[in-house]
Amino acid sequence: MTDILMPALSPTMEEGTLAKWHVKKGDTVKAGDVIAEIETDKATMEVEAVDEGVIADILVEAGAENVKVNTPIARLEGEEGAAPAPGPVEAPKQEAAGDPEKAPPETAKPQPEGEGAAPVTPKAPLQDPEIPAGTKMVKITVRDALRDAMAEEMRRDDKVFLMGEEVAQYQGAYKVSRELLQEFGDRRVIDTPITEHGFAGLGVGAAMAGLKPIVEFMTWNFAMQAIDQIINSAAKTLYMSGGQIKSSIVFRGPNGAAARVGAQHSQDYSAWYGQVPGLKVVAPYDAADAKGLLKAAIRDPNPVVFLEHEMMYGVEFDIPDVEDWIVPIGKAKVRREGSDVTITAHSRMVGLALKAAEELAAEGIEAEVIDLRTIRPLDHETIVESVRKTNRIVCVEEGWGPMGVGAEIVARVIEHAFDYLDAPPLRVHQEDVPLPYAANLEVLSLPSVEKIVKAAKAVSYK
Amino acid sequence: MARATKAKTSGKGADTGVTRPSGSTGRDTLLKYYKDMLLIRRFEERAGQLYGMGLIGGFCHLYIGQEAIAVGMEAIRVKGDQIITGYRDHGHMLAAGMDPREVMAELTGRAGGSSKGKGGSMHMFSTESGFYGGHGIVGAQVSLGTGLALANKYKANGNVSFAYFGDGAANQGQVYESFNMAQLWSLPVVYMIENNQYAMGTSIERSASETHLHKRGISFRIPGEEVDGMDVDAVAEAGARAAEHARSGKGPYILEMKTYRYRGHSMSDPAKYRTKEEVDEVKKTRDPIDHLREKLDKAKVSEDDLKAIDAEVKRIVAEAAEFARTSPEPDPAELYTDVYLEAAE
Structure with a gap:
């Protein structure tokens, strides 16, 4: 019965x-x-x-x-042998969620440090590879550093391939994939139609099947057509599958404001993707980091959003001439040491911050410039350590301020170094408007050396 | 419910085992169809019951009425071929050979679920069974499934990807972006449109300017055909033809499976957009399991044989429900696992 x-x-x-x-x-x-x-x-x-x-x-x-x-x-x-219906209902008990007396075990406690404290934290401290004494430094553009990174990884692993608009026969809209088609052929360097949503989805599907795609977006602005596949498919599926389905895939392309291309082609997506668990988000400044971080991203078993900058592609930097140059994801870099104020920045803004630091030095303020390099997981330890020394912080980013990277950094500094702060933190970011086309308005809208200097002086009460 | 082992084939002319003409399906195959289809139906009925009891939360989309499609296609699937679908996915998982206990325990959000309770009804996977989900965003699985096919071609493994979607998803833009690339690059993918005639509450007549969805590939030069999705033999035959096309390097193929879902879109849908008479008429005249029973009668399968299968299915479903009810909730420590994979280097 x-x-x-x-x-x-x-x-x-x-x-x-x-x-x-x-x-x-x-x-x-x-x-x-x-x-x-x-x-x-x-x-x-x-x-x-x-x-x-x-x-x-x-x-x-x-x-x-x-x-x-x-x-x-x-x-x-x-009837004879009929299976009984499930017995009395034992719906899942939800006491842990609603009852503060019954806190979940220590391991599940929401971590105020955010993803930095999640199990992804590596066992050993992350460090850039040591450059042996006497290593030759060579000059290379960011563009060629990115290209070399892809070429090296494609030589190393047949599962790595590049797909995107104009990446093959045209040699890349920004020439980042120059000569890759000649070396690797059209099986591994694939021109796609203009169809971001579709080819991002194909890339994620191929990654789920075990390949390691590099999906190039001609710019990250166009990737908004594909953001569902990046977040809902690439970032979340490992979790939703209980660890069964991995998506080792790199989404890369130029991010942020170029020059005079107007609002729809000029947006910084660092904060957008930086919010999503399951994604890693990287935004390098110089050639050595562009190469070392892209190689790390391609080898990473997780989906990586790799934010480049069009205005940096042609800039030359010194890069150590060593085999297999890899920079670990998740570690910020102190680009300039200083005792008076901490300035954080990523991507092209690092250059502005360094120039601002020089101007500040001339006025007797020694700024410490931290290149974030990775937005997620954010290396807040390096930032907090710096603020404990300087007691002041200015956060620079090219994107909008509200809910931005600077807002996140400020929150973490307040959580971890509140008592060390001698001034309210300040943020320098794009003005809260769609980026204007007119040359003068564009300049007014974007962060500048002057704005950074002004903010650094303000937190220094000078 | 492990499916019969099939030899891995590669390249052209894979032996799909269903080159027979219609109506001559062997007795054993018919019995297997019956068992697998009945399992899906009984499983889904029980899932509906557990939902009603509050043991299954959130969304729960049942496959009742559409069983012949998943089961018929499984008969022609070769080892290594992938399946990917949307959120009406339980039937596909069972047909693909996933353990009913793990599927049911995922529905109840328990540690024994196939995603450790972290995915739920719409998000289950089994790489072992070639089942790539279980996706909650309408249409996203079409691009992903085309990507699985891209990987098959890249690896030259001779496998085909079966990308399932409904009449609702057939109006999503990325479906056509994927069609274009699949044909352009001759990717081994079969697009399986399960046309159950209602996208949630909107009938196909109210949502599609061309309701014959198998024609949706014409402008991409993708062949398509309409299939009676309530006839398991018809499904398997068309499936074999489509898979052969894709496997032999000719590119994608579209199969529009005409079917019907008996239940609402999800459990909380009272289905007021269609009449009770319409549903009853389908149940009475087109039911895939009743249809199969007629063939079993003709094949001289005895009532006792069928009763034995009924009893076995009942036992499997009861065990699955019991497992799903008693499996513990996930350990709270699982909250932070499976967000990232540790880098190897």
Whole structure:
């Protein structure tokens, strides 16, 4: 004998009306037969038998209102060997969520440090590779550093391939993939149609099947067409699959404001992607980091958003001439040491911050410039350590301020070094408008050396 | 519910085992179809019951009525071929050979679930069974499935990706972006449109300017055909033809499976957009399991044989429900696992 219970039409339904019985005592029913109708103020639904048997008793008459969910409404005399319906309801208990007295175990406690404290934290401290004494330094553009990184990784691993608009025959819209087609052929350097949503999805699917795609977006602005695949498919599937499906994939391309291209082609997405667990987000400044971090990103088993900058592609930097130059993801770099104020920046803004530091030095203020390099996981230890020394911080980013990278850094500094601060932190960022086209307005809108100097002086009360 | 072991084939002319003409399906195959389809139906009925009892939360989209598609296609799938679908996914998982206990325990959000309880009804996966989800965003699986096919071609492994989507997803832009690239690059993918005629509450007539969805590939030069998705033999035959096309390097193929879902879009859908008579008519005249039983009768399968299968399916589903009810909730420590993979270097 099994009880047939009053079902819920939705997770929020607590009671309803038993509108009608389609069966009576003594009727034989089989699985799938409609036996009753129930209704709430919102909906009516049929109740189907799950087991076969004979209706032994009707416990709640038709027309009864306010019948609580899970109340037995009928009894079913099972056939021989009939499996009993699941016993008394043992819905998941939610005490841990609602009852502060019953805190979840230590391991599950939400970590105020954010993803920096998640299990992804590596065992050994992250360090740039040591450059042996006497290593030759060579001059290379950021563009060629990125290209070399891809070429080296493609030589190393056949699973690595590049796809995107104009990456092959055209040699790259910004020539970042120059000569890759010639070396690797069209199996591994794939020109796509202009179809960001589609090819980002294809890339993630290929990654799920074990390949290691590099998906180039002609600019990150166009990747908004594809952001669903980046976040919902690439970033979340490892978690949703309980660790079964990995997406080792790099999404890369120029990010931020170029020059005079207007609002739709000039946006910094650092904060957007930096918010998403499951993604790593990298934004290098110089050639050595561009190369070392891109190689690390390609080898990383997780999806990596790699934010380049068009205005930096042609800039030359020294890079150590060593084999397999790899820079670890997740470690900021102190670009200039100083004792008076900490300035954080990433991507092209690092150059502005360094120039500002020179101007500040001329006025007797020694700024420490931290190149974030990785936005997620954010290396807040390096920042906090610096603020404990300088007691002041200015956060520079090319994107908008609200909910931005600087806002996040300030929050973490306040959490971890509140007592060390001698002045309220300041942020320098793009003005809170779509980027204007007019040359003068564009300059007014973007961060500048002058704005950084001004902010650094303000937190120094000078 | 391990499916019959199939030899891994590669390259052209894979032996799919269903080159027979219609109506001559062997007795054993018919019995397997029956068992697998009945398992899906009974499993889904039980899932509906557990939902009603509050043991399954959130969204729960049942596959009842569409069983012949997942089961018919499984008969022609070769080891290594991938399946990917949207959120009406339980039937595909069972057909692909996933353990019903793990599927049901995922529905109840328990540690024994196939995603450790972290995915839920819409997000289950089994690389072992070639099942790549279980995706909650309408249409996203079409691009992903095309990417699986890209990987097959890249690796030259001779496998085909079966990308399932509904009549609702057929109106998403990325479906056509994917069609274009799949044909352009001759990717081994079969697009499986499960046209159950309602995208949630919107009938296909109200949402599609061209309701014959198998024609949606014409402007990309992708062949397509309409199939009676309520006839498991018809599904397997068309599936074999489409898979052969894709596997032999000719590129994608579209199969529009005409089907019907008996239940609402999800559990909380009272399905007021269609009449009870319409649903009853389909149940009475087109039910895929009843249809199969007629063939079983003709094949002289005895009532006792079917009863034995009924009992076995009942036992499997009862065990799955019991497992899903008693498996513990995930350890709170699982909250922070599976967010990132540790880098190897």
